[in-house]
Amino acid sequence: MFLAIEHASVSYPGQTARAAVDAVTLGLRRGEIGVLIGPSGCGKTSLLRAVAGLERLAVGRIRIDGEVLADAATGQHLSPEARRIGMVFQDYALFPHLSVEANVDFGIRHLPGAQRRQRTQEVLDLVGLAHAAKRAPHQLSGGQQQRIALARALAPNPRLLLLDEPFSSLDVDLRERLAQELRAILKQAGTTALFVTHDQMEAFAVGELIGVMNRGRLEQWDDPYALYHRPATRFVADFIGHGVFTTAQIVSQGGEQVDGHCNCIVRTPLGDLTDVAECPLPEAYPEGKCEVLLRADDIVHDDLAPVRARIESKTFRGAEFLYTLRLASGEKLMAHVPSHHDHQIGEWIGIRAEVDHVVTFDRNPA
Structure with a gap:
């Protein structure tokens, strides 16, 4: 597996009843898109943060392409900036005083000028915003601003892209359309991605594999058809559809x-x-x-x-x-x-x- 999460648990100080993430195991092959879905407080964002390196594992191990990012048994914990992982958040976190082009360029300033400009142009073309390169983010719609955030996250060629409810602030019709666009963009880029949402339609539109979480545990990790027609647990059967x-x-x-x-x-x-x-x-x-x-x-x-x-x-x-x-x-x-x-x-x-x-x-x- 390209991304391998093995028996991962995350606990927070003062939490005694149960772990926020409890012995979760899942995997993604290179270029696959996975989605974590579940009710509020089920642990899906905590798991995403553990993959990003923003939370330490209490138990378990996380690997990407064979490299160990975190191992609770040995205390190994690679810093977030060393993991080569991109992130897209709920709030776009764009720089309002910079142009679209400059927002995308921001994370690849270590590259030589010509290479940086070429990469910026490539990802803006990929997300369909090359025509808006010189405009300010506030001059664009919410959906376009989210695509700027996606382009900025893709610019450094991350090994893995993490997305935490990126469409939650948008209206329902736009969310569904953008979810379909996101899948097409990620597949075209060949990017391995793990996406968190509470919206089932988003999950089905984006994910090749979907994990349903409940009270910190992963109830089922499967393709959308199997989740719907062959739910492994009563919770999955009740939650999906x-x-x-x-x-x-x-x-x-x-x-x-x-x-x-x-x-x-x-x-x-x-x-x-x-x-x-x-x-x-x-x-x-x-x-x-x-x-x-x-x-x-x-x-x-x-x-x-x-x-x-x-x-x-x-x-x-x-x-x-x-x-x-x-x-x-x-x-x-x-x-x-x-x-x-x-x-x-x-x-x-x-x-x-x-x-x-x-x-x-x-x-x-x-």
Whole structure:
């Protein structure tokens, strides 16, 4: 691995209940983009700061390209300026009295003049701001100012780029567009990057690998598809996407086990689910009783379906509504429904389940 974080823990003075970062292990190959996501206080920024050298490890080790940056066991701690790591922060930290060009140039003044000018031009071209080189930062939009900060961080050719919620001060539409632009810029530059955000859409737009953190621990480090369709823990399942847990029972249909799985169905209030190749055996739960994760896109509006649900609330999202539904038996569901199906709150509609990935959890989580 190009970036290897091994059993890393970070603790702060006076912190007794748990470490801010607790035994986190993850890796990135050269040129990959990783994202850390989780609720406030989960430890994602503390981990980023440890990689940057701004926090010392209490336990564990961090390496880049085989070089040890920090090792709690030996006390090794390379200073931030010696790590050749770039950082982009929430606040752009631009120099208001300098031009765009001079802001980018600032971190590479050790280079000869001609080389410095060439590199500045290269990164301004990369972020699409060559035309604004002589302008002041305040003359540009928030999104353009963030791209100046990105260009300045890329100018010294860092081995790794760290980004701490760089779009959080921007409006939602701009954040989504810039996230897509950021990924394209980083891939074009071949830059390995670790990005911190609380926004799932940003994480999916930017990350090739995404880590979900909770109370200092890394719950899952995986590609976006696996996080959404094959969450490793109940927390990941609940945190990522729109979905609910509903009661279910795994029932054996007899026959031989294949790769540790039996011929089973999962009985739910919406009917039997049969695409259960990845489900555990019924004996994994007492009497096979469990809960199944149902995403909003697993629930299909179908007027001919025998199962009916009452609309409790709805959110308009342009092409679709997000409906919150309640079955007559009391179970809550969510569903994405095309926006031309504009039903009223309180109305009963037909629904059915189309679940390609049946994911089950214990009914009584610890």
